Amino acid sequence: MNKSHAVIVSYSRTPIGKFHGSLSHLSAPQLGAAAIRGAIARLTPQSTVGDANGESQGVNVPKIVEAYMGNVLSAGIGQAPCRQAVLGAGLPEDTICTTINKVCASGMKSIMLAAQTIENHTHNSKTPIAILAGGMESMSKTPHYLPSSRSGTSLGHSQLLDGVIHDGLWDPYDNVHMGICAEKCAFEFGISREEQDNYAIESYTRAREAIERGIFGDEIVPIEGPKKRGKPTDDVTNDEEPNAADLARLPSLRPAFQKENGTVTAGNASSINDGAAALLIMSEEHATSMGLQPLARIRGYADAEGPPTQFTIAPSNAAPIAIQRAGMQMQDIEYHEINEAFSVVALANMRLMNLDPAKVNVYGGAVSLGHPIGMSGARIVGSLYHVLKRSGAGVGCASICNGGGGASAMVVERLS
Secondary structure: OOOOOEEEEEEEOOOEEOOOOOOOOOHHHHHHHHHHHHHHHHHHHOOOOOOOOOOOOOOOOOOOEEEEEEEEOOOOOOOHHHHHHHOOOOOOOOOOEEEOEEEEEEEHHHHHHHHHHHHHHOOOOOEEEEEEEEEEEOOOOOOOHHHOOOOOOOOOOOOEEHOOOOOOHOOOOOOHHHHHHHHHHHHOOOHHHHHHHHHHHHHHHHHHHHOOOOHHHHEEEEEEOEOOOOOOOOOOOOOOOOOOOOOOOHOOOOOOOOOOOOEEEEOOOOOOEEEEEEEEEEEEEHHOOOOOOOOEEEOOOOOOOOHHHHHHHOHHHHHHHHHHHHOHHHHHEEEEEEEEEEHHHHHHHHHOOOOHHEEEEEOOOOHOOOOOOOOOHHHHHHHHHHHHHHHOEEEEEEEEOOOOOEEEEEEEEOOO
């Protein structure tokens, strides 16, 4: 056992809600708080949030000394979104909090920072401690902007900017929607509309089967739905997107970004969503000393950057570095999670890394489950663990592209 590695001791996420769907009444920090409470509760069946000394009623819960939470669309949320989520979850006021924005890779970067904090013994604690990591996004609550309102508009029209597009989905370097970059990828790799549609249908099929089998029950914490006048409030327990799509219509959808000869549609791209995910990271030594069974060991991680318009293939640069740092080779990786920002992203990266499609995104991905951009990097790490657990496999790699030409990747080894 290598006790220098950071380990994941708990993982939980909210369901993923559709745009203006069943979670749209909650802010990103409120969703984050729910995921945090869920992660703490999953340490043991009866665990509760500890007090400032890390103590709880009858169960050993490590003191959470620091938190990193990814969040991309922070306008209108209020200051320090991570801090809001942490205090909203009932954690002590002395918990150190940092909000991370690495666009779609924010949630995974948060896990990396947590792992580095543990591995570097930053807190130099002899008593068991944990670092919280994850990501959260409410794309439904992201406001529109009126940039001219600060200085005033003396004559003519004023334009509202959509915060979701402007700060989440727009390439400011080439001044194009990121969907145009996906079209560029499809053209350069010769990936047809039919291939993308078929991939999307397979993603939806896998996600629907996973829901039917109750697979996501091991990671989802139920969320109280919107209040209805005169009616009891229902809990949201499943992801909304998978069963909402009409797959028969998917091949006939119009191109979303490039009208002439376009191949990327709303059906074969990820959707706009709300959700949050949280993980607890400890040293392996501290976890075992408390009698906690680690879920997975974090073996390696890496970031990579390239041309902004080629963010689509950046996972194929980050994943090999993470795998090398883990002391492994590509053939040692049994399963992959590649975030499906667009179907073409998964298709291109599988081709570049020569991956078996049957071993990638086994229970569906962002195309079918949804893509709350600050959450997804954390979700795919947690989902990867559950894939490994259910398949009896040992090692997997999660990778996710991000706007600006980057990507992050992480290798985990299942321990339980």
